[in-house]
Amino acid sequence: MRVRAMKSIISILTTLQGASRARINYRVLGRLLSGLCVMITVYALAFHGIMMHEGRDFSWLTGFYWTLTVMTTLGFGDITFHSDLGRAFSMLVMISGVFYLLVLLPFAFIEFFYVPWLRAREAARAPRELPPGTRGHVILTRHDPMVDILLEMLDDQGYRGWVLCPTYNEAMELYERNVPVITGDPSDPATWERMRAAEAALLVANGTDMANTNLVFTVRGLTEALPIVSTLATDAARDALELAGASHLIRPEEMMAAALARRVLGTDASAHVIGELGDLVVAEACVANTPLAGKSIAASQLRSKTGITVVGAWDCGTLAPVRPDTVLKAHSVLLLAGSREQIDSYSEAFGHHPIRQSKVIIIGGGNVGQSTARLLEERGIDWTLIERQRRRLGGHPRALLGDATEFDTLVKAGLQEAATVIITTHDDETNLFLTILCRRLRRRLQVITRCTDHSYVDKLHRAGADLVLSYASMMANTIFNFLSPDDTLLLAEGVNLFPSEVPAAWEGLTVGATQVREQTGCSILAAETAAGRTINPPPDLVLPAGGKLVLIGSLKAKTRFVETYFKDRQSRDGAVVRRLKRIFG
Ligand code: AMP
Numbered sequence: 098m099r100v101r102a103m104k105s106i107i108s109i110l111t112t113l114q115g116a117s118r119a120r121i122n123y124r125v126l127g128r129l130l131s132g133l134c135v136m137i138t139v140y141a142l143a144f145h146g147i148m149m150h151e152g153r154d155f156s157w158l159t160g161f162y163w164t165l166t167v168m169t170t171l172g173f174g175d176i177t178f179h180s181d182l183g184r185a186f187s188m189l190v191m192i193s194g195v196f197y198l199l200v201l202l203p204f205a206f207i208e209f210f211y212v213p214w215l216r217a218r219e220a221a222r223a224p225r226e227l228p229p230g231t232r233g234h235v236i237l238t239r240h241d242p243m244v245d246i247l248l249e250m251l252d253d254q255g256y257r258g259w260v261l262c263p264t265y266n267e268a269m270e271l272y273e274r275n276v277p278v279i280t281g282d283p284s285d286p287a288t289w290e291r292m293r294a295a296e297a298a299l300l301v302a303n304g305t306d307m308a309n310t311n312l313v314f315t316v317r318g319l320t321e322a323l324p325i326v327s328t329l330a331t332d333a334a335r336d337a338l339e340l341a342g343a344s345h346l347i348r349p350e351e352m353m354a355a356a357l358a359r360r361v362l363g364t365d366a367s368a369h370v371i372g373e374l375g376d377l378v379v380a381e382a383c384v385a386n387t388p389l390a391g392k393s394i395a396a397s398q399l400r401s402k403t404g405i406t407v408v409g410a411w412d413c414g415t416l417a418p419v420r421p422d423t424v425l426k427a428h429s430v431l432l433l434a435g436s437r438e439q440i441d442s443y444s445e446a447f448g449h450h451p452i453r454q455s456k457v458i459i460i461g462g463g464n465v466g467q468s469t470a471r472l473l474e475e476r477g478i479d480w481t482l483i484e485r486q487r488r489r490l491g492g493h494p495r496a497l498l499g500d501a502t503e504f505d506t507l508v509k510a511g512l513q514e515a516a517t518v519i520i521t522t523h524d525d526e527t528n529l530f531l532t533i534l535c536r537r538l539r540r541r542l543q544v545i546t547r548c549t550d551h552s553y554v555d556k557l558h559r560a561g562a563d564l565v566l567s568y569a570s571m572m573a574n575t576i577f578n579f580l581s582p583d584d585t586l587l588l589a590e591g592v593n594l595f596p597s598e599v600p601a602a603w604e605g606l607t608v609g610a611t612q613v614r615e616q617t618g619c620s621i622l623a624a625e626t627a628a629g630r631t632i633n634p635p636p637d638l639v640l641p642a643g644g645k646l647v648l649i650g651s652l653k654a655k656t657r658f659v660e661t662y663f664k665d666r667q668s669r670d671g672a673v674v675r676r677l678k679r680i681f682g
Contacts, residue, residue: 168194
């Protein structure tokens, strides 16, 4: 009920806004013109009065004729005053004419009539409707850096994404930048019909909580089937969004905090689960403080001891593939895959290793920083939070008021003893500055930095960050996951878990003989044969015709796999045609 009332108030206000602005424009122009008529009439009357004073008499029309020729500075000079009073009056009429007719009226005309008219013409140019026949598309309700990444990912996988923009100015700006955009009022059901919401594959409500609730409610009135993912800034909006009809809710700030806290090294060597596909579990584990540091994968005998597969190792924020001779570095984070039991046996083997209590400094006490602190607290990790706004400190004894860009503040927070610093201010420039500063001050310090704009990822790595978590790409990955929940599982940037049939070219080959890693960059994590499902299949397992596989790899590796082994099917699906169309227009 509350949602319905809120929705109608918002939509009424938006509709009225446009209409009332046009009315105000006409009113201003009307007032100026009436003022001009009154002024001309008063001057024409005064003309007669002063002429009578000079002993002359003219027709009424002459009064208006004289006033207009003087006001417009045309000044034929056929009728002139002879007295000083008359000349002073002529000067007044001339000056007010210049001001009114040559300055005020043209300005008002341009401001209140011409510019709005131009804008309206521009608005008519902004696309308002999806091409007929569009289906299986993804609708996004706000443009931000995350959307650029998501659009690219969608494009890569053969989906088409469209951004809905309520203001035509922004829509035109995006349109000029070749962003697929449609302009329309999100609280108007007609907009969603033009966006072909009923035929879409996914709707992503990524605006404010209020705007999301309003539009989710509107769309649900048209279609029940469409999956809707909505972002959520505060828990208070959870109920409203669920009632409005959102299928999935995500809290970006909480997700970022969990990702930051999970990556803190030197505190916990257990494997932390990051995703599951059926009975296949993927986890991350820190090498630091375990006997694995400095050993090669082959020497570690991880496979024989725990049954687990090391899929790769996160090194300075990038997932590097591993070979038997790859030596594990102390600051690496392993990406592991296996069954739940295999993951548990890894944690049993390495999770209990003596943990050096190490301090974590969190810079930035916004929602992300505070949630990170709470999660570290839950894990019993010592932390200090630096925040420059007193009201955000929340009176916590471990929070320190100060500007982290100042050396003294960092020292006071204990940077010299810390093992990890998490930089999580909202400003990428500040994060870059702080990354350089912390790296300069301590060479052997784990620096984890959050960034909002994806273009900062490389810069932050070069500045010395061990791990950069991009808000935009984390969100894009998460949202992408909702498109095919039973199919592909995107665990993190560059980690993509997907099922496949055994390609015809592999039938009868052993897992080792496929050379899947060398050929495509993907790894086989599970194989289903007549004997059942084998997680982490051994190299001598023979792949049967019609068998099923689960593979892991980057999106590019997955595309390479599909293009190498399923070319025929792909062209049948039309995916290749779509790709060629994209490349050659
Ligand atoms: P949010 O974007 O909500 O995660 O908030 C980021 C927080 O970082 C804000 O509370 C800022 O006051 C804080 N912040 C930004 N720059 C600094 C700085 N140089 N030192 C300490 N705190 C900062």
